[in-house]
Amino acid sequence: xxxxxDMIYAWTTDSGLAKKAECGGAVxxxxxxxxxNKLVDVVVAVKKGFDLYDAVPVAITDxxxxxxxxxxxxxxxxxxxxxxxxxxxxxKKTKVGVVVKGCDLMGLIELGKRNEVNMDNVLTxxxxxxxxxxxxxxxxxxxxxxxxxxxxxxxxxIDKGQFIIEYDGGHKGIKIDDLEDEGFGRRSNCRRCxxxxxxxxxxxxGNWGVIGDKAGKATFVEICSDKGADLVNKAVSAKKxxxxxxxxxxxxIRGKTENAMLKLGExxxxxEFTAIRxxxxxxxxxxxxxxxxxxxxxxxxxxxxxxxxxxxPESYMVRPGYIPSDPxxxxxxxxxxxxxxxxxxxxxxxxxxxxxxxxxxxxxxVEADNGFVPKLGASSYKN
Numbered sequence: 001x002x003x004x005x006d007m008i009y010a011w012t013t014d015s016g017l018a019k020k021a022e023c024g025g026a027v028x029x030x031x032x033x034x035x036x037n038k039l040v041d042v043v044v045a046v047k048k049g050f051d052l053y054d055a056v057p058v059a060i061t062d063x064x065x066x067x068x069x070x071x072x073x074x075x076x077x078x079x080x081x082x083x084x085x086x087x088x089x090x091x092k093k094t095k096v097g098v099v100v101k102g103c104d105l106m107g108l109i110e111l112g113k114r115n116e117v118n119m120d121n122v123l124t125x126x127x128x129x130x131x132x133x134x135x136x137x138x139x140x141x142x143x144x145x146x147x148x149x150x151x152x153x154x155x156x157x158i159d160k161g162q163f164i165i166e167y168d169g170g171h172k173g174i175k176i177d178d179l180e181d182e183g184f185g186r187r188s189n190c191r192r193c194x195x196x197x198x199x200x201x202x203x204x205x206g207n208w209g210v211i212g213d214k215a216g217k218a219t220f221v222e223i224c225s226d227k228g229a230d231l232v233n234k235a236v237s238a239k240k241x242x243x244x245x246x247x248x249x250x251x252x253i254r255g256k257t258e259n260a261m262l263k264l265g266e267x268x269x270x271x272e273f274t275a276i277r278x279x280x281x282x283x284x285x286x287x288x289x290x291x292x293x294x295x296x297x298x299x300x301x302x303x304x305x306x307x308x309x310x311x312x313p314e315s316y317m318v319r320p321g322y323i324p325s326d327p328x329x330x331x332x333x334x335x336x337x338x339x340x341x342x343x344x345x346x347x348x349x350x351x352x353x354x355x356x357x358x359x360x361x362x363x364x365x366v367e368a369d370n371g372f373v374p375k376l377g378a379s380s381y382k383n
Contacts, residue, residue, distance in 0.1 A: 001229075001233055002223055002229050002232045002233055002236075002243065003223065003229050004223055004224065004225055004226055004228070004229050005223065006222075006223045006229070006245075007220070007221070007222050007223075007245075007246040007251055008220075008221050008223070008232075008243045008244065008245060008246055009024075009210060009214050009218040009219070009220060009221070009243060009244050009245075009246055009247075009250075010024065010026035010030075010218060010219050010221045010232070010241055010242070010243045011023075011024030011025065011026055011029075011214075011217060011218040011219065011241070011242055011243075012024060012025035012026060012028070012029035012240070012241060012242075013029075013239055013240055013241065013242055014029060014240070016067075017029060017032075017067060017070065018217075020067055020070045020071070021067075021070035021071060022070070022071050022072060022207070023205075023206070023207045023210065023216070023217075023218060023219040024214075024217050024218040024219050025070060025219075026205065026218065026219035026221060026241060027099060027125055027127065027205050027219060028066055028067065028069065028070045029235065029240055029241050030125060030203070030231055030232070030235055030241065031043045031045070031066055031097050031099070031125065032063045032066045032240070033231070033234065033235040033238060033240045033241070034097050034123060034231060035060070035061070035063045035066065035097065036063045037234070037238075039095070039097070039123065039231065039234075040095045040096060040097035040123055041061070041094045041095045041096070042059050042060065042061050042088065042094060042095075042096055042097070043059070043060045043061075043066060043069075043096075043097040043098070044057065044058070044059055044060075044080055044083060044084060044088070044096060044097070044098040044099070045057075045058060045060065045066070045069035045098070045099050046058070046069060046073060046076050046078060046080075046099070047068045047069045048068075048073060051151065052073070052075065052150075052153055052154075052155075052156065053075040053135035053136075053138055053139055053150070054135065055073045055075065055076025055077070055078055055135075057078050057080065057083050059087065059088060069099075071155075072127075072157070074131075074132050074133050074138075074156055074157070074158055074163075075132065075133050075134070075135040075138040075156065076132060076135075077132050077133075077134060077135070077187065077345070077346075077349055079103065079104060079107055079300065079302065079344050079346050080098055080099070080100055080104040080107075080108075081100075081104050081105075081106075081107030081108040081110075081111055081117070081302045082107065082111075082300055082301075082302050082346075084096055084098065084108070084111075084117060084122070085111050085116050085117055085302070090111065090116050090117040090118060091117055091118045091119075091121040091122050092117075092118045092121070093121075094121065095121045095122075095123070096121060096122050096123070097122075097123040097125070098122060098123070098124055098125070099125050099126075099127060100124050100125070100126050100127070100198060100201055101126070101127055101129035101132075101198065102126070102129055102193065102195035102196065102197075102198045103129075103189075103193070103195070103342050103343060103344035103345070104344075105124060105126055105198045105200055105201050106195065106302075106342035106343075106344070107302030107303075107342050107344055108122065108124070108302075109200065110302050110303045110340055110342060111302050111303075114303075114305055116305065123202055123227060123231065124198075124200075124201040124202050124203075125201060125202065125203050125205060125228075126197070126198030126199070126200075126201030126202075126203060126204045126205060126224075127198070127204075127205050127206055128196060128197050128198075128204070128205070128206030128207075128208055128258075129190075129193075129196060129198075130158040130159075130176075130186075130190075130196065130261060131158060131176075131185075131186030131187065131190030131191065131193065132186060132187055132190055133163070133185065133186055133187065134187055134349065137184060138150070138156075140184075141163075141179065141184040141185070142165060144184075145174060145179060145182070145184060146165060146172055146174065148165065148167050148172070149167075152167045152168050153165045153166065153167045154166050154167060154168070158176065158186075159173075159207075161175055161176055161177070161260070162174060162175055162176060163176055163179060163185065176264075177264075187345050187348075187349065188268075188272070188345070188348070188356070188358065188359060189343045189344065189345030189348065189358045189359075189362065190345065191264070191265065191268035191272075192265055192268045192269050192272065192343060192362060193265055193343055194261075194262050194265040194266065194269075196258050196261045196262065196265075197222070197258055199222065199224050200224065201224055201225075201228075202224060202225040202227045202228030202231065203221055203222070203223060203224060203225075203228040203231070203232070204221070204222040204224055205219050205220065205221050205222075206219065206220055206254075207219065207220065208220060208253070208254040208257040208258070209246065209247075209250035209251055209252075209253050209254025209255075209257070210250060211247055211249060211250045211253065212247060212250075214244070214247075218244075220246060220250065220254060221243075269366065272359060272363075273363045273366065273367075276359070276360075276363060277363075280360075280363070283360075284327075284330065284331070284334075284360055285327060287355050287356060287360075288325070288327070288329075288330040288355055289324055290324070290353040290354075290355060291323075291324055291325045291329070291330065291353065291355060292323055292324075292352065292353060293321075293322075293323055293325050293329070294352060296347070296350040296351060296352070297333070297346075297347035297350070297351060297357050298333070299350075300346040300347065300350055301337060301346060301347055302342060302344065302346075303337045303340045303341065303342065304333065304336060304337045334360060334361055334364060337361055338361045338364035338365050338368065339365065339368055340365070341358075341361040341362055341364070341365040343358060343362045343365070344358075345358045346358075347361070
């Protein structure tokens with residue numbers, strides 16, 4: 001019987017699913033079992049839309065539809081926590097199963113603290129994340145750096161420090177470091193991220209550490225909660241999933257992979273935070289002067305819960321409707337969210353005038369953590 005703290009290899013018993021899915025199809029098999037047996041009412045996942053660069057969030061109630069979500073889309077830059085909050089009423093009356101990367105999970109936790117999501121009704125299956133790529137930049141990168149028509153790419157992957165594509169006629173990989181030094185590669189917030197294995201999920205899954213005859217055919221699963229252990233045990237008993245103990249050498253390799261990713265995150269933090277540290281306020285004033293007050297940064301932020309402005313006097317230093325916005329508009333927002341910024345990058349990703357909002361709020365958050373968290377008690381994740 002699996003228990004909290006165990007590390008196992010897992011794979012589906014469904015041969016058809018195994019062909020479609022990655023890493024043995026364990027994640028899809030677990031979600032399908034949960035949905036079929038009413039452990040959850042709906043599964044939130046991502047499927048391919050118009051093409052490989054178009055990630056679409058879906059809420060699935062028919063287990064048969066889960067196969068279309070198998071596999072990964074690194075050019076998908078969605079945030080699943082706000083999807084659950086806005087479109088599934090925060091799981092307040094519905095049991096939700098969801099696949100999460102680190103920032104999705106942190107967003108859910110923050111929304112849970114604000115009573116916007118009922119985490120008791122959410123089953124989280126975390127996936128290791130090396131980062132995501134803006135779809136527009138991804139197409140440009142593949143055309144310019146790989147020399148391949150983006151529409152001919154059939155699969156993309158981030159593995160062993162490379163961005164790898166498969167296309168009609170072959171495959172090709174380029175080191176992430178080399179791509180990012182030239183302005184391509186992962187989104188800037190992903191480069192700075194240090195939450196690569198989402199251990200606050202019920203299960204943390206991925207391909208790191210799967211070796212031997214199971215390489216490419218199984219998922220490494222770290223069981224992080226009793227809820228996660230219960231799901232695995234029930235799926236195994238129902239013969240929907242097979243498992244074996246993780247190879248000790250594989251556990252070691254997984255740890256080394258995670259440490260390499262953490263070092264890379266630290267490298268980018270040092271580079272980007274140092275560049276703005278000495279002139280932060282000038283940097284904020286200059287960059288935010290382009291703001292058109294579209295409110296996308298507020299709308300998609302999992303920690304900025306906006307309240308109505310009706311009846312508030314102009315003495316609050318933020319005048320409604322004025323463009324460019326008063327400097328206090330952004331300063332108040334940074335003060336409001338920066339102590340709990342999860343570095344999801346949605347504010348920056350969606351900003352039509354390309355203000356580096358995530359960089360600013362993340363820098364403030366990390367500086368605050370470094371200065372005050374040891375005294376107040378560190379949070380259990382490092383974003």
